[in-house]
Amino acid sequence: MPTYELPDLPYEYGALEPHYSARQVELHHDKHHAAYVKGANDALASFDVFRQQGASDSEQLRGLERALAFNVSGHLLHSLFWPSMRPDGGGEPDGELKAAIVEAFGSVDTLKKQLGLATTTLFGSGWGALVWEPMAGKVMVQQIYDHQANMSPANLPLLVIDGWEHAYYLQYENRKDEWINAFWNIVNWERVAARFDHARSSLSSSLLAMA
Ligand SMILES: [Fe+2]
Structure with a gap:
């Protein structure tokens, strides 16, 4: 049995239409x-x-x-x-996640703008990510090159946007901005909030406290 396995999609192929074909x-x-x-x-x-x-x-x-x-x-x-992502996603986060975003970025709209810019302005292939940075105890935006570069080891990704051409080119061709805008219509804030709760009590935070 292989060590790594492809997870099933949590929805049907067409569940995110029309935003993601x-x-x-x-x-x-x-x-x-x-x-x-x-x-x-x-x-x-x-x-x-x-x-x-x-x-x-x-x-x-x-x-x-x-x-x-x-x-x-x-x-x-x-x-x-x-x-x-999820069908009928979008909207805004609430509760403690929203409070952490507002504290770090000023507003949810500013986070979306900064994260979108991080994804569209990559040199070559990569990802935009909202991460939990346990040393500062804050959420931050990271611009990840390829899959693993420009990424601090302790950071836990909470929300990731695929900026590789393979992620959007079939549907959006060279209009990467449109892909990012579409993503916000299907973002799954509930899952991001669950990751946020988990990240704040994670092992990496505990290890840093013992460093
Ligand atoms: Fe991808």
Whole structure:
């Protein structure tokens, strides 16, 4: 049994229409996300071979480390991405999540603007993310390159927007702004709030308190 497995979508392919088309969701999940799962499992298998061969080839080790980080992070971010959306989503967060967003950004609209800008202005491929930063005890926006670069190790992603071309090009072509605007109509704030509650009491916060 492989270590990493592709999670089922939490809805039908067409459930996010018209904001996210059935064919775009199908390709993105069944082909692209699946490829990161396969890549992560392949990297683990290659590490077994590397060790069997004496664990001494530094060039091979560097390549495997890159492949593992890239594919595991890709799998994680996509696994967070699908439940970040839902049919009849959108609206605004409330409760403690909204209070934390207002404290950090001034307003929910400003968060949307900053997170949208972080996603559309990536050089190359990457993600925009709202994260919990446990040292400051605040929510922040991160611009993640590829799947794993420009990301602080302790940060926990609460909401992720896929800015890779494969995420939107079939439906929106080069109109990335339209994809980001559409995302806000299907965002699942309830799931983000649940992650926020979990993040604040997480192991990484506890470990930092003991550092
Ligand atoms: Fe993607």
